[in-house]
Amino acid sequence: MQYLSAVSILVEEYDSVISWFTRCLNFEVLVDQVVTEDMRFVRLAPSKDASLSIVLNRVTGENAKYIGKQAGDDVLMFLNTDDFDASYQDMLQQGVEFCEAPRNEVYAKVVVFKDCLGNKWDLLEPTGLN
Template identity: 40%
Template sequence: MTGLADNRRVATVAIVVRDYDEAIAWYVERAGFVLTDDVDLGGGKRWVTVAPANGNGARLLLAEASDAEQASRIGDQTGGRVFLFLDTDDFARDHQAMLANGVEFREAPRFEAYGTVAVFADLYGNLWDLIEPKRQG
């Protein structure tokens, strides 16, 4: 395909939340993310992003639901499938820290051909994989 830049990347993924502040608290205090933006846009709207503390990967835009239709999607943005994948270089370390911070894991860690993984839920019930990819070689 011609005309497309080679340096594009997915930078931000929106996730619908019930309340900006409760979502910030959960992602920062329990999941270990950092708050990267919190900008008042007026009219009750904010541009709120969080990201993994190391700065790697996409940011999450915490988008507060503005109507009943958006609110109906909170916690089930993918029909019950795992929604997001959080890579780590040390599964055991991060799994233990997240458990200690009150993150709800839906299963015990398992070892797959692609790495060590366990499903956890965010504060609204969206499912994530915590995964340490299998090292090559």
């Protein structure tokens, strides 16, 4: 059996990104381990039981230009919630930058927001069609 376990997000440094994800999205730090003087292995997820996590990938030099633009100008990640209105209000209170007003689509209630790096995400409450 194969399955996806993690995706990486490019970062310049770790601590402010960890702080933003834990404060603004209520993510948990699953692992934060020093690998070398300049590198840590950091995994974050919405909960410890999540099937997919985010690995913070510290980059420098030429690859740093991709920080916040891993999907170009499109949505990079999709964050599902079972209570859209509460999640949206919590994120507003934490100062999350939204790119639009919430909207109802056939597949979900959805809104696009940016993470602290500039990557776009969808916050979704699926309708059950997924």
